Amino acid sequence: MPTLRPHTPADYDLRRDCCSYGYFLLAPNSWDPRTCTLWRPLRTSEGVFLTHTAQPRGPGTTLRIGITGRPGAAARREIAAQITRMLRLDEPHETLRAFHTLDPRWAPSGRGRLFRSPTLFEDVIKTVTSCNVTWPSTVTMNRRLCDVLGRPGQPPARLKAPLSVRDFPTASALSRARPASLRARCRVGYRDARIVELGKRFARLKGGIDAAWLENPSTPDDAVFDALIDLPGIGPYAAANIMQLMGRYRRLPLDTESVRHGRSILNMRGTPAAIMKRMAAHYAPFGEHAFRSYWLELWDFYESKHGPAWTWERDTTGRMFTAALLNKQP
DNA sequence: GGTAGACCTGGACGC
DNA sequence: GCGTCCAGGTCTACC
Numbered sequence: 001m002p003t004l005r006p007h008t009p010a011d012y013d014l015r016r017d018c019c020s021y022g023y024f025l026l027a028p029n030s031w032d033p034r035t036c037t038l039w040r041p042l043r044t045s046e047g048v049f050l051t052h053t054a055q056p057r058g059p060g061t062t063l064r065i066g067i068t069g070r071p072g073a074a075a076r077r078e079i080a081a082q083i084t085r086m087l088r089l090d091e092p093h094e095t096l097r098a099f100h101t102l103d104p105r106w107a108p109s110g111r112g113r114l115f116r117s118p119t120l121f122e123d124v125i126k127t128v129t130s131c132n133v134t135w136p137s138t139v140t141m142n143r144r145l146c147d148v149l150g151r152p153g154q155p156p157a158r159l160k161a162p163l164s165v166r167d168f169p170t171a172s173a174l175s176r177a178r179p180a181s182l183r184a185r186c187r188v189g190y191r192d193a194r195i196v197e198l199g200k201r202f203a204r205l206k207g208g209i210d211a212a213w214l215e216n217p218s219t220p221d222d223a224v225f226d227a228l229i230d231l232p233g234i235g236p237y238a239a240a241n242i243m244q245l246m247g248r249y250r251r252l253p254l255d256t257e258s259v260r261h262g263r264s265i266l267n268m269r270g271t272p273a274a275i276m277k278r279m280a281a282h283y284a285p286f287g288e289h290a291f292r293s294y295w296l297e298l299w300d301f302y303e304s305k306h307g308p309a310w311t312w313e314r315d316t317t318g319r320m321f322t323a324a325l326l327n328k329q330p
Numbered sequence: 331g332g333t334a335g336a337c338c339t340g341g342a343c344g345c
Numbered sequence: 346g347c348g349t350c351c352a353g354g355t356c357t358a359c360c
Contacts, residue, residue: 128354128355130353130354131353131354132337132338132339132352132353132354132355133338133339133340133352133353133354134339134340134341134353136339136340136341137338137339137340137341137353140340141339187338187339187340188338188339189338189339190336190338190339190355191337191338191355194355232356233354233356234355235354235355235356236354237355238354238355255353255354256353256354
């Protein structure tokens, strides 16, 4: 079986850094808590390959990416690049150090890298499927999108892959879907036409967007925010969330979870709108790392309820990790 | 510029 | 098993 050894930062801890944001629980990602392995089908120019990424020698050692099938040199490079994006293996050490200097609470644990998707498009769709729904619906929508529109990869011959080997649908595949079919088969509800339109924009079929420009670090935050908020289904919350997934942490995606956090942990009082204003002011001193400080506080709360995220089973704890649901747990 | 109501789904709850 | 209520962010119409 082909194996890749991507460049791995000296402080990298797969358990900590992969299980750091809810998207690691969404299809087609699959974290196996027993083996501490991330399973994930990835699309390349040579087809879809099922990968599994582990850190067999423990934190701080080189990751190993096992690949089912026979990828050529180009496909291997594409797989390594996608895993690097998902796990933020290329995040400069100085950036993390700057974050830990600004917010020393996370220096001892080394936290700061937040999981994301292999492509900006997948992060955008995952964000849209997380709006105006409870987390279990987000889980269902992503699983169905993969089952219905993802291309199958080669299943492993001997290894037991925990889940489906279908990848996440491409922009092109979603641009060709019929809204009614998306609604009926993927349970995306009123998001149907918006998702198809996003597929068209990212496939650059109609009013196409320039993903390279969006992802270019020299593009100003405000310009990125304005471009994102122009997209269908993307409002202030979604735009800010997509920005943090792009590594732009200055804006906070404020939602009902933020209000819950403001009230219960930070002892803020007032209407939801007033609390959101106070939340923005509260984290403003963390500047370009504001979201990381905010998110790690939230994540800490979730883990205080149900143990370290790397132990969460996708189909049990992983379906109920928002505070509203966790608070109902015994 | 601010606000009210519709949009959909799935889970919780009561009967 | 069925009906009702509720949570959730975006969008549009309206003031």
